[in-house]
Amino acid sequence: MQGKKGSILIVDDSTTNLAILGAILSERSEYVLMTAETGEEAIRQAERNLPDLVLLDIVIPDIDGYEVARRLQADERTRNIAIIFITSLNDPEDKAKAFQVGGIDYITKPFNHLEVLSRVDAHIRLRRQYEHIAELRGEIAEELVLAQKIQKSIMPRRSFSFPPLQAACVYLPYGSIGGDFFDVIDIGGGRTLSIVVDVTGHGIPAALYTMLLKANLLYSSHQITSAAEYMARLNRSLCQTMEEGFYPSAIALLVDTRSMRLSYVNAAHPYPLYHPHDGKPRFLQVTNTILGVSPDTTFEEETVALFPGDRILVYTDGLMGLTCRDGSVTDVDTVRFEAERCAAPSMEARLAQLAERIKAYSQEGRFEDDVTLLGLEITRGA
Numbered sequence: 001m002q003g004k005k006g007s008i009l010i011v012d013d014s015t016t017n018l019a020i021l022g023a024i025l026s027e028r029s030e031y032v033l034m035t036a037e038t039g040e041e042a043i044r045q046a047e048r049n050l051p052d053l054v055l056l057d058i059v060i061p062d063i064d065g066y067e068v069a070r071r072l073q074a075d076e077r078t079r080n081i082a083i084i085f086i087t088s089l090n091d092p093e094d095k096a097k098a099f100q101v102g103g104i105d106y107i108t109k110p111f112n113h114l115e116v117l118s119r120v121d122a123h124i125r126l127r128r129q130y131e132h133i134a135e136l137r138g139e140i141a142e143e144l145v146l147a148q149k150i151q152k153s154i155m156p157r158r159s160f161s162f163p164p165l166q167a168a169c170v171y172l173p174y175g176s177i178g179g180d181f182f183d184v185i186d187i188g189g190g191r192t193l194s195i196v197v198d199v200t201g202h203g204i205p206a207a208l209y210t211m212l213l214k215a216n217l218l219y220s221s222h223q224i225t226s227a228a229e230y231m232a233r234l235n236r237s238l239c240q241t242m243e244e245g246f247y248p249s250a251i252a253l254l255v256d257t258r259s260m261r262l263s264y265v266n267a268a269h270p271y272p273l274y275h276p277h278d279g280k281p282r283f284l285q286v287t288n289t290i291l292g293v294s295p296d297t298t299f300e301e302e303t304v305a306l307f308p309g310d311r312i313l314v315y316t317d318g319l320m321g322l323t324c325r326d327g328s329v330t331d332v333d334t335v336r337f338e339a340e341r342c343a344a345p346s347m348e349a350r351l352a353q354l355a356e357r358i359k360a361y362s363q364e365g366r367f368e369d370d371v372t373l374l375g376l377e378i379t380r381g382a
Contacts, residue, residue, distance in 0.1 A: 006052045011041075011065070013059075024113055046081060047077060050078065053084065053120065053127065056084065073101065084120070144175075158170070162184075162186055162192045165378060166347060166379055167374065167377075168346070169372065170371075190258040194254075195230075197291075198250070198370070198372070226263060226301060227301050228263075230265070231291075234250065248291050250267045251267065255306070266286055266287045267291050268291075269287070270317050272315075275339075308380040309378065315372065318371035322361055335358065348375075351373040
């Protein structure tokens with residue numbers, strides 16, 4: 001074994017046993033040895049020196065080894081110290097109790113030279129591996145924080161005003177970073193392009209593709225004449241850059257406030273919910289294939305006349321498929337039902353309210369995927 005020395009605390013009230021174990025373990029130059037003859041002394045040494053491993057006799061003065069183990073496990077400072085019990089007891093119940101109070105192994109008396117070395121060596125190696133994993137997890141956590149900052153820097157703001165069009169978005173990544181992307185872009189001439197994209201999966205791989213999407217979305221929105229043309233451009237670009245297996249769904253909505261028309265293209269995305277000013281909400285039920293499969297894909301476009309007071313809700317599928325407490329799952333009808341109940345004064349507040357209402361259905365009390373909600377509204381008086 002190489003690298004950091006292993007520290008071992010041997011606890012036994014027999015000086016003979018201490019000497020035998022010390023002699024055996026001294027064969028390993030990479031071990032630093034400490035000894036204690038009572039339970040209280042063992043606890044003090046463990047708290048002061050934080051050994052990697054404790055070889056702990058069960059029958060010792062003042063408090064027994066079981067109680068020593070309980071107290072070490074109860075203290076945040078010492079709970080990660082590995083404990084191997086050393087005992088002459090042969091009752092299976094005694095051995096089971098040793099594991100119940102935090103022991104990870106045991107060595108029986110009289111000591112077998114090879115058994116002592118092999119068991120101690122194995123647990124010290126495990127200890128080093130756990131420490132290495134903890135270091136890697138720390139590095140990953142730091143990198144996730146940085147990735148979160150980078151992704152946040154490329155995400156657009158959450159509210160937009162292009163009178164008479166108002167837009168707002170609520171973005172709830174499943175983890176530190178997510179695989180959804182949205183934007184609302186003024187493309188001139190009274191036209192505004194809104195886009196929501198959901199990359200397959202979530203977490204780091206999906207998040208990396210959202211960063212790639214930022215450039216693709218801006219490039220594809222240049223001088224477009226229709227939502228269908230925009231989606232075709234975006235699809236061709238993604239076919240060149242996306243790896244197989246990361247096919248995104250997307251929806252593009254082109255609002256022309258001069259002609260008061262909405263044209264939209266849906267590429268395998270959940271149906272948007274259209275709430276006209278003078279009627280009940282309905283889904284805009286048209287869809288096309290997912291993006292990134294073939295550069296020759298063509299996209300069907302639909303058009304809706306807009307009036308002041310009309311609202312459109314676009315959302316990702318993270319709102320659906322949640323397992324409810326009664327065993328059912330959330331679906332598009334859940335979205336429509338709860339959307340009608342949201343009456344907060346601002347659009348962003350209504351979107352946040354909708355997200356909370358649907359999350360409350362989940363028996364886990366949380367979403368199981370990234371969630372994005374984008375709301376569009378034609379303000380009255382336009």
